[in-house]
Amino acid sequence: MKSGTAVILGRPNSGKSTLLNALVGQRISIVSSRPQTTRHRILGIATEDRGQIVFVDTPGIHKPAYGMNKRMMRTVYGELKTVDLALVVVDASISFGSGENFVLETIKKARLRAMLLLNKIDRIAKARLLPTMRHYGAAYDFLEIIPISARTGENIDLLRSKIFGCLPDGEPLYDSDFVTDRTERFLAAEFIREKLLERVRQELPYACAVLIRKFDESGREKKNRVTIEADILVEKKSQQGIVLGSGASNLRDVGIAAREELEKQLGCKVHLGLQVRTARNWRNDDRILDQLELGA
Ligand SMILES: Nc1nc2c(ncn2[C@@H]2O[C@H](COP(=O)(O)OP(=O)(O)O)[C@@H](O)[C@H]2O)c(=O)[nH]1
Ligand SMILES: [Mg+2]
Numbered sequence: 437m438k439s440g441t442a443v444i445l446g447r448p449n450s451g452k453s454t455l456l457n458a459l460v461g462q463r464i465s466i467v468s469s470r471p472q473t474t475r476h477r478i479l480g481i482a483t484e485d486r487g488q489i490v491f492v493d494t495p496g497i498h499k500p501a502y503g504m505n506k507r508m509m510r511t512v513y514g515e516l517k518t519v520d521l522a523l524v525v526v527d528a529s530i531s532f533g534s535g536e537n538f539v540l541e542t543i544k545k546a547r548l549r550a551m552l553l554l555n556k557i558d559r560i561a562k563a564r565l566l567p568t569m570r571h572y573g574a575a576y577d578f579l580e581i582i583p584i585s586a587r588t589g590e591n592i593d594l595l596r597s598k599i600f601g602c603l604p605d606g607e608p609l610y611d612s613d614f615v616t617d618r619t620e621r622f623l624a625a626e627f628i629r630e631k632l633l634e635r636v637r638q639e640l641p642y643a644c645a646v647l648i649r650k651f652d653e654s655g656r657e658k659k660n661r662v663t664i665e666a667d668i669l670v671e672k673k674s675q676q677g678i679v680l681g682s683g684a685s686n687l688r689d690v691g692i693a694a695r696e697e698l699e700k701q702l703g704c705k706v707h708l709g710l711q712v713r714t715a716r717n718w719r720n721d722d723r724i725l726d727q728l729e730l731g732a
Contacts (some may be wrong), residue, residue, distance in 0.1 A: 438487030440603035443515045445543070446525035447535045448472050448496025451555040454586040455525055456480045456493040459596060463701065464616045464623070465493045466630035470641040472496060473633060475504065475730060477511045479617040481610050486600050488608035492519065497539050502719040507730045514731075516546040520603055521579075523595075528554035528568055528583065540575055551580040551598065558585040621651040622729060624664055624698055628710070631693040632668060632679070635686055640678060645669040645718060645728055662702055665709040669718055676712045687712065 444452045448471035456465045460480035466473060478493040492515055495508040516522070524543060526536060543550055552572050554565060562583075569581050580598050584591040616623075625646040633641045650665040668687075670676055680687050691710050698706040718724040 438603040439606035440520035441490040442521040443492040443519040450525045468633040483612040504719040522548040522550040529556045529559040552578040554583045628694040643671040661705040663707040
């Protein structure tokens with residue numbers, strides 16, 4: 437049996453969380469078109485007859501400005517010391533720039549055993565791949581360079597096999613029915629945030645967080661129902677109105693979409709109560725960052 441960990445690294449928005457979900461076959465990590473959607477280290481566990489891979493989804497590598505982002509980057513760098521393998525995800529549909537270079541420098545410094553994944557190939561002509569593959573091949577001694585589409589699933593089975601091929605022999609670290617280390621309470625906050633991110637623009641996604649106030653499962657067995665109450669945090673009073681929308685229509689839409697997603701993910705009915713609250717400068721507030729389970 438093979439057993440080991442593979443950390444998923446790359447720039448914000450390259451498709452790391454989409455890839456984690458594709459590799460595990462379940463929605464564990466939220467996805468959006470906004471950069472810095474993932475703020476936590478999130479495990480996704482794939483167990484098969486041939487062994488177990490523990491994937492680690494991480495926040496995109498960027499230069500941090502706020503306390504929150506410093507914590508996010510410490511999370512990423514902390515992972516690099518213990519993993520067996522790095523999966524470096526690059527958006528192949530955009531051209532190489534300073535962000536990609538910064539990621540390469542990080543890999544080089546940590547001297548990681550790494551595979552390079554050219555993602556989003558569903559968006560580009562195959563002929564464009566060759567020069568990109570050459571470029572990355574010259575920049576670092578990657579074990580493999582594999583074009584993939586995390587969205588369509590192209591080459592994902594191949595990738596999983598390649599990963600198994602280079603992991604050490606060993607016993608599984610987690611029970612086979614474990615797909616993540618995160619609680620349903622945590623995932624609930626994330627799914628609410630995902631639906632919110634789709635419905636706010638510009639800088640607002642960065643300024644929003646979701647804090648679960650109540651996760652009541654007492655009706656789960658008898659009534660097949662979970663009651664969830666959550667606060668949407670914003671940084672300034674003026675942002676509260678944007679999240680609410682006119683006549684609170686935006687918040688209502690977020691609530692409907694989030695409830696549908698939560699019912700699908702939790703497999704039961706969900707009563708969802710959402711409130712918008714201003715928490716000044718929360719991105720630099722250690723107490724709130726702790727509550728959001730952002731590792732110190
Ligand atoms: N066309 C296409 N879009 C993708 C692919 N993988 C991810 N995306 C999109 O890219 C955006 C960022 O994805 P996400 O997984 O959140 O990226 P992350 O920030 O690296 O975790 C989302 O809009 C995804 O739907 C892909 O293989 N093809
Ligand atoms: Mg992500």
